[in-house]
Amino acid sequence: SQKIEQNSEALNIQEGKTATLTCNYTNYSPAYLQWYRQDPGRGPVFLLLIRENEKEKRKERLKVTFDTTLKQSLFHITASQPADSATYLCATTRNRDDKIIFGKGTRLHILP
Amino acid sequence: DGGITQSPKYLFRKEGQNVTLSCEQNLNHDAMYWYRQDPGQGLRLIYYSQIVNDFQKGDIAEGYSVSREKKESFPLTVTSAQKNPTAFYLCASFRGNGYTFGSGTRLTVV
Numbered sequence: 522s523q524k525i526e527q528n529s530e531a532l533n534i535q536e537g538k539t540a541t542l543t544c545n546y547t548n549y550s551p552a553y554l555q556w557y558r559q560d561p562g563r564g565p566v567f568l569l570l571i572r573e574n575e576k577e578k579r580k581e582r583l584k585v586t587f588d589t590t591l592k593q594s595l596f597h598i599t600a601s602q603p604a605d606s607a608t609y610l611c612a613t614t615r616n617r618d619d620k621i622i623f624g625k626g627t628r629l630h631i632l633p
Numbered sequence: 634d635g636g637i638t639q640s641p642k643y644l645f646r647k648e649g650q651n652v653t654l655s656c657e658q659n660l661n662h663d664a665m666y667w668y669r670q671d672p673g674q675g676l677r678l679i680y681y682s683q684i685v686n687d688f689q690k691g692d693i694a695e696g697y698s699v700s701r702e703k704k705e706s707f708p709l710t711v712t713s714a715q716k717n718p719t720a721f722y723l724c725a726s727f728r729g730n731g732y733t734f735g736s737g738t739r740l741t742v743v
Contacts, residue, residue: 529673555731564637564723564734565676610676612732620691621732623668625675 523549525613527624534601535632542596542627544611549622551613554587554594559608559626568609569596601631635660639724639735645743646711646718654709654738656724664727665707669693669720670737676723682707711740718742 524547534540544554552573557565571578571587571594578585584597598605608626640655658665664683668676678691682701696715701707711718719742725732 525675557731562721562737562739564639564725564737565732567731567733570730620678620681621727623676625673 523547523622525549525611525622525624527609527611527627529625529627531628531630533630533632536601536603538601540598540601540605540629540631542609542611542629544594544596544624546592546613549592549613550589553614554585555612555614555621556583556585556594556596557610557612559610561608565610598629603631603633605629606631637724637726637733637735639722639738641738642736644738644740646740647743649713651710651712652740654711654722654724654740656707656709656735657705658707658724658726658733659705660726660728660733661704662726662728662733663704665701666725666727666732667691667697667699667707667709668723668725670723671720679709679722 526545555570556568559565569585571585582599586595608628610626612621612623614621637658646652666681667679670676677693679697680691680699682688685704688699688701696712698710722738724735
């Protein structure tokens with residue numbers, strides 16, 4: 522069956538360092554991969570989308586990579602700040618009209 | 634500002650009761666979705682609607698019902714047939730690159 526996996530353990534990163542989160546998928550060939558941020562008790566907020574023919578996408582301090590050979594996406598936050606602490610979800614879909622599958626999310630703590 | 638409004642924020646249900654969660658959007662999006670989120674779990678799709686007067690079951694539709702009479706509104710009813718309804722419910726709409734989510738309704742069975 523189609524699976525999308527994220528590190529279930531929380532990630533602790535020192536303020537100012539780069540945080541890197543991983544999203545792996547199996548039995549699946551997504552055309553798009555998305556990243557969301559979710560704060561406790563709130564709905565997820567869309568951050569970035571990367572297409573299968575794109576290697577990298579950037580937005581301010583955020584960078585996403587998409588490696589279809591490794592079946593993996595990496596999400597980087599550079600110059601991390603305590604305000605970046607949240608749960609980050611990845612999601613994939615085969616095409617724009619298809620159902621989106623979400624990972625369980627990785628909780629990120631940026632330590633001051 | 635455009636967005637999705639879910640209400641209420643907290644809802645308590647007695648055993649055997651049906652309850653309805655509201656979801657309204659002013660984004661003019663055709664597609665709307667209901668997800669359920671449990672602690673430590675990913676989002677699971679309950680129902681979705683691509684267009685007015687049409688909706689499809691998601692992965693965990695049993696014990697739930699929806700309607701889509703207006704483009705702006707996609708209410709979810711949690712029926713007494715749903716045996717474990719305590720969860721965080723999220724409504725979303727989609728157009729373009731990503732979902733826009735509401736702020737969620739936390740449903741608790743008492």
